[in-house]
Amino acid sequence: MSLSAETAQRRWRETNGRDPLFAAYDGSNCPSLPQDRADSHSLLLTRGLIRIQRPWPPRDPIGRNITVDYKIEIVRDPTGCNSGKYGPAAEHPTVSVYRRPRPLANMKYLLAVGFAYDPKQGMPLPLDPETKKPLSGNLMADGRASTLTAQMSDAAGSHLELTRHLTPAQMRQITDFESRVFTAQQRDVSGTALDADGAEGGPMKLFTSRPGQLGSIGKPVWSEFEAWEKPKPGLTREAAAFRASVARGAKIFRDKTFLITDSSGINSPIGFGNPVRNACAFCHNMSQMGNDVAPGQVDLGTTTLPFADPAPDLPLFRITCLGRPHPHYGRVIYTSDPGYALTTGRCADVGKITLQSLRGLAARAPYFANGSAKDLRGLVDYYDRRYHIGYTEQEKQDLVNLMRSL
Template sequence: MKKHLIRLTGAALAVLAASTGYAAYDGAIERWWEPGDTRVFPREQVYANEHGKLTTLNGAGQTITKGHPFFTALGSNGRACISCHQPADGMSLSLKTINARWTLLREKDPIFAAGDGANCPNLPMQDRASHSLLLERGLFRIPRVWPPVDAAGKKVKPEFTIEVVRDPTGCNTSREYGLASSNPTISVFRRPRPVANLKYITAVGFSFDPKSGLPLQRDPETGEYVSEALMADTRVLTLKDQAVDAIRTHLQMHGDPTPEQLRQIVEFESQISSAQSHDQWGGSLSEAGAKGGPQHIEENKGGMLQSGSNPIWKEFLAWKAGKSAPSANVEQQKFRESVARGAELFSKRNFLIKGSAGINSMGFGDPVLNSCAMCHNMHGSGIDIAPGRIDLGTTNEPHAKPSPELPLFKLTCKPGYKPHPFLGKVVYTQDPGYALTTGRCEDIGKITTQSMRGLAGRAPYFANGAAGTLREIVDIYDRRYHIQFTEQEKQDLVNLMKVL
């Protein structure tokens, strides 16, 4: 496959800047890592974004990319793993980058491949509308075979029936790709998760899933417990299996990668740390006593679990009022103090959490009084150290954001099975989440918590792209749990998320 041009003429760059705003970032086109790119992946890469700068660190010092399976198009659609896990976007893929690629190459760029870069493979690839969910919400199509198959290859007997209520993409009712096809499939649409800071994502804090009370699953090869946090719906358990799943579906490889290719991919992914390192208002995130940035994540000092004496995001508490460096100007000092207030709010501002499967269904009561840190408590990542998945209401009605562009499913729990603990026997959802893996009613809409690092560089947010900005994240939680944050509190939390 020929490499696409990486540098543009001044005129072409101006057109790209006017249409996407992408060229306003440092090294606009050089940001992009092409499949087959033979540049050495260095120890440190720093990229500008709208809130400051994001840094990605390579624990191996540098990686030769020529022939490396993470950087090589192994399948039939021209993509490599790097295509959807760009260092400039915190090893994910931002909406800004996706639109810049469309402006540059349109459907010829492999990220718009028919299999999952289009709303459905049977749509005309040259039409922008065929890729609307990717271009407008940053969502790739995830085809899930129905009924599901468990890790041992055995078909799961679902506790519910599923009907397609709304199908704007046409894929779920397609005779070739939908539920009525010869290979019954449910298409849901999700964001790519970051391939960075994975030692936190794979860390095992329990030997069981406290959200369901079930034993934690084990790696079938090693027998060791696994975190179950790699995928939104826990359809695979290990980094190796995740790589196989991605190569087969997102790279469309016929056959399987070799053991050596899988070893190289897992080794590379495991050595990457990525986070915001500089804020446009606050300056360096490792100055004035703070210990922000990816170096802090890579070193992993102070443990992973938050507690009363070890609150999450404590690295920014050094910026509390009166503690800024003497050299800080007024605006910088104000921003830093806001970040410190946001860090305290995250752990200390309690509110009533109600009707959320995976929280209120695990014995805490309904409602339970707690803070954001109840479910986002692991240092270095902001995920939940307790394994399991949660239904926050981002996909299930009545709490989900109205999204007529997404499919809507009606799931009806069969007689003899327990209904969803808070939504009852019949649930309307844009994405059944973990229930597509287990077939259980109680799991409808449950999704694993995501890493909060590098948020400034990889909008939009939540698995279904429901929040286009950091402020929208706060607003969604504020509405969902009737928290009634003040405007200042909302801004403090946004400023905190800018620097993670």
């Protein structure tokens, strides 16, 4: 229930670009481009990116403009969708960014609340306006909609371009459907079911389990692969070696620590110190899923210089903080996606993105919000460079094999 660049390419070939996936509004680099040409959809076809058009300045949930403490300028606009009739200087100002769609599955985990407050901001959790219950903050990349009904309304008025509001009955039907969808890898590369031989993988396990937090509810993340440390007799040599690698990868994910530095949401604003020593499971900590049980957004540097990989096909924005400088980047920031700052209007939130869940990861390349890692090895290599971890080749392969089994 997600999208890979490979799937987008196949749909383009099979439908000659006429699939609704390639709608001008969001499946194109910009609606002003000739829509029958593949290069007008290059970001979707090569990076798996959907255009997200945000209002400028940002607006609160009831449509009021938010006071912004930064200035945004366009440095590079390869798609043409941040200038002319579009962009922050247009008659009706907007900012277009390009992001990977998030999986529509495993909702009971994404909606689970593991804290009574937002530990990344030191603030109380926002409440669902309908149920008055705390919100998880794990639904959308930039936190612009915090409930399923709010997300539906946002999508109906933008991506779907509906001329009428969804009715409450239609929203209930969609919510019921979404709550029933569970996705995970079902078989490993040897063809063996992931819920066999003592392991606890696969979508059925997600359906029957309850959300859990590392060190609190349930088992530590990816402990379901402990049974593979000593594969059972009868497996081929290749299958046994792969499963042993997955078990090692799960331990590396939980136990190999490194210094996490200059990452808003982790090291600031209240933070855990800068640097803080921890492992991958520090953020990807929910058992069975690998998403972050703690609400709030994090900046890993994937969209923001100097950490981001070169992306000449994406827009480049210059952000100038008008108040306090950014705690890690200073007063002037260059980014291809301001992220959460397009929701809050705060310079301190530039680059922050809601962390992804990891189930079904192998089926939805490329990775990160901007599709900058073309494969799982590229994802591991980015973290290794970003945080100077020093993984060995074997450790990198073990982590890749773990993620191929989720």
